Amino acid sequence: MGNESCEAWTQNAMNEAMTDDPLTSFRLDDRLIIVTGASEGIGRAFAESFARAGASIVLVSRRREKLEEVRAVITDRGGSAEIVPADVRQIGQLRALAESVQKLVQRDHRKLVLVNNAGFGFTKPAMEVSEQDWETLFETHVKGTFFCSQQIGSLMIERGYGKIINMSSTWSVTTQAGKSVYCAAKAAVSQLTAALSTEWAPLGVRVNALAPATTTTDSANERVLKDPARFEQMRSRIKLGHFAKPSDLVGAAIYLASGASDFVTGQTLFVDGGFTT
Ligand SMILES: NC(=O)c1ccc[n+]([C@@H]2O[C@H](COP(=O)([O-])OP(=O)(O)OC[C@H]3O[C@@H](n4cnc5c(N)ncnc54)[C@H](OP(=O)(O)O)[C@@H]3O)[C@@H](O)[C@H]2O)c1
Numbered sequence: 279m280g281n282e283s284c285e286a287w288t289q290n291a292m293n294e295a296m297t298d299d300p301l302t303s304f305r306l307d308d309r310l311i312i313v314t315g316a317s318e319g320i321g322r323a324f325a326e327s328f329a330r331a332g333a334s335i336v337l338v339s340r341r342r343e344k345l346e347e348v349r350a351v352i353t354d355r356g357g358s359a360e361i362v363p364a365d366v367r368q369i370g371q372l373r374a375l376a377e378s379v380q381k382l383v384q385r386d387h388r389k390l391v392l393v394n395n396a397g398f399g400f401t402k403p404a405m406e407v408s409e410q411d412w413e414t415l416f417e418t419h420v421k422g423t424f425f426c427s428q429q430i431g432s433l434m435i436e437r438g439y440g441k442i443i444n445m446s447s448t449w450s451v452t453t454q455a456g457k458s459v460y461c462a463a464k465a466a467v468s469q470l471t472a473a474l475s476t477e478w479a480p481l482g483v484r485v486n487a488l489a490p491a492t493t494t495t496d497s498a499n500e501r502v503l504k505d506p507a508r509f510e511q512m513r514s515r516i517k518l519g520h521f522a523k524p525s526d527l528v529g530a531a532i533y534l535a536s537g538a539s540d541f542v543t544g545q546t547l548f549v550d551g552g553f554t555t
Contacts, residue, residue: 303538307332310388311535312379312430314366314422315396317344319495320445323524324393324531329357331532334388336379337361339396366396366422367414369429376429383433391441391535392430394423394467398497399447401456412459419463420470427474431483438482443534444471446487446546448553464489468546475544484543486534491515491550493522517552526551 311328315321317339325335329352337345337359345361352359362378364371383390397419402411423444434440449457450464468487475485492498492512503509503521513521530549533539548554 303540304532304536305332306391306532306536308389309333309391309535310336310379310383310386311391311393312336312338312375313393313395314338314364314426315445316348317341319497320490320493320524320527321393321395322348323528324395325359326351327525327528327532328535329359330355331536333391333535334382334386335359336375336382338364338366338375340365366394366426367417369425372425372429375426376433379430380433383437389439389441390430390434390437391443392426392434393443393445393531393535394426395443395445396422397445399460399501401454401501402459403456404458407459415459415463416466420466423467424470427470427485431474431478434483435478435481440483441535441539442471442474442483442485443531444468444485444487446471446489448489448491448548448550450489450546452554471546472544479543484540486539486542486544487546488527488530488534489546489548489550489554490522490527491553493524493527495524515553516550517555520551522549522551 306328311333313321313325313335316325316337325337325348329335335352337348339345340363342361342363345363349359349361360382362375364375366372427442431440444467446468447464449461450468453461471485471487478485492502494503502512527549530547
């Protein structure tokens with residue numbers, strides 16, 4: 279508020295609210311958005327949609343050739359995208375990612391947004407889970423989300439502004455047999471979201487999470503939707519009566535990436551058709 283009186287501040291805030299087009303704050307034209315796990319599924323849908331809303335995109339995953347396909351779709355539509363192949367479990371590769379992002383942001387001075395989306399899931403009885411299963415899942419979801427946030431977050435902190443969106447899941451607060459490791463990892467992602475938001479809010483960095491219910495990506499179709507009994511069991515828990523499509527999550531992702539959500543931090547936003555109610 280500075281030296282402004284409380285009355286003047288309130289009046290200015292009211293004027294601002296009345297004169298600005300409220301939808302402008304949802305545009306992403308001034309943003310550089312780094313999407314991990316952008317080669318397919320939800321991450322690909324986010325990257326393509328963010329580009330259509332005006333953002334420049336940095337596409338990250340392990341498979342360069344799949345990222346090239348996504349970049350071609352974005353640039354054919356007039357958008358802009360760079361590719362940085364990286365495995366989010368490898369801190370050295372995340373440092374290299376941050377160096378690439380640093381160069382891009384020095385060139386066009388856009389605001390930084392990071393979407394920690396890279397991941398995978400499995401359903402396995404707890405008694406059959408191996409050390410390797412545990413480590414791969416936790417390294418991808420929890421270590422990957424943490425160190426990617428640390429590396430890109432430091433660029434955001436230098437600029438006094440940034441937004442991080444972590445992919446959580448309805449399994450962060452609900453359970454099902456065979457989901458122990460995935461549930462634990464996604465609960466960790468949501469709690470990491472809250473903890474980082476507390477530490478970085480004073481530095482201008484907002485950290486939120488999105489928590490979808492089962493979403494019809496190729497990998498989810500392979501895991502869940504091919505098994506009729508499991509399909510029906512899962513579907514019956516969704517009050518809106520159907521699984522999400524990646525496009526059902528896009529509005530919430532644009533909201534969290536845009537200036538429209540600048541007063542929101544530390545939250546896990548459930549986009550789940552009523553699954554968790
Ligand atoms: N689909 C669902 O039902 C659902 C529901 C709730 C939450 N989620 C979460 O949403 C996110 C995306 O899920 P999805 O269904 O879209 O998955 P997906 O279709 O299997 O895509 C996963 C993406 O992550 C990338 N990836 C995996 N491991 C990586 C690693 N170590 N380093 C870098 N990239 C990696 C993959 O690319 P490369 O193979 O090229 O590396 C791919 O682009 C995940 O975090 C998932 O847990 C999904």
